Amino acid sequence: MTIEGVAAVATVAITAVGLPAVYWQARTAVRAARSPVAAAGVTARAQHAQDRRTAQRAAFLELLAAVRTLRDADARARDAALFCHLVRNRDNESDARRTEAEEERSQAIDAVAEAYDALHKAAALVTLEGPDELLGFLDSLTRIGRSLIYVCQIVPPDAENERVLVAEGEAVPPNRVREMYDEAERAFVTAARRYLNGDPPGLT
Numbered sequence: 001m002t003i004e005g006v007a008a009v010a011t012v013a014i015t016a017v018g019l020p021a022v023y024w025q026a027r028t029a030v031r032a033a034r035s036p037v038a039a040a041g042v043t044a045r046a047q048h049a050q051d052r053r054t055a056q057r058a059a060f061l062e063l064l065a066a067v068r069t070l071r072d073a074d075a076r077a078r079d080a081a082l083f084c085h086l087v088r089n090r091d092n093e094s095d096a097r098r099t100e101a102e103e104e105r106s107q108a109i110d111a112v113a114e115a116y117d118a119l120h121k122a123a124a125l126v127t128l129e130g131p132d133e134l135l136g137f138l139d140s141l142t143r144i145g146r147s148l149i150y151v152c153q154i155v156p157p158d159a160e161n162e163r164v165l166v167a168e169g170e171a172v173p174p175n176r177v178r179e180m181y182d183e184a185e186r187a188f189v190t191a192a193r194r195y196l197n198g199d200p201p202g203l204t
Contacts, residue, residue: 052129053196059122059129060192063138066122067185070115070145074178077108077152085155112152119145131195137188144181151177 080101087093087101123142127135147166151174154162163171166180 056126056129056131057196059125060196063119063122063126063141064185064189066115066119067141067145070112070119070148071181073108073112073115074148074152077105077112080105080108081153081155109149109153113149116145116149133195134188134191137184137191141181141184141188144177144184147177148181 084101084105087098120142123138126138144166147164150164154164154174160173162174164174164177165171166177172180
């Protein structure tokens, strides 16, 4: 029944049965008229929340794909750095082969930088979609990921002595940077899974 219909019922009822009865009849009728509207509002909010979760899940998946692409690019750059080091120190290698090895290493380093750019863009999408509770995990992941651009340029024989700054006042060996990157990914995945499962927001 529409609100106008309720008013009409109330007018007739006042004449027939008096004001007290009319009050309760009108109140019941108004509730009946409004309940479909309220139900529609609840449904719309629930659908919006579901749509938001779907968009967030898609953003998380894009981020994790970028995380793994960067890891793979770093592994290829590490192999290219080792191969370049070996070729450079072989007496019987031609200059052309040394040049080829250097170019392969340079391309591998460029691929790491491009992979990090993709990670940074995916992280921006997660920042936009939310939730805010994941931003700390996201910051750690992207900050350590950026360090891989420098880590991948370190020739493996020098890896024990080199140090990479991953945070203010924290310089660690290259292999530790890679471990921290893996740890940051696992922490993000755990926190994102808890959020999607509806766990309380105290994500630490």
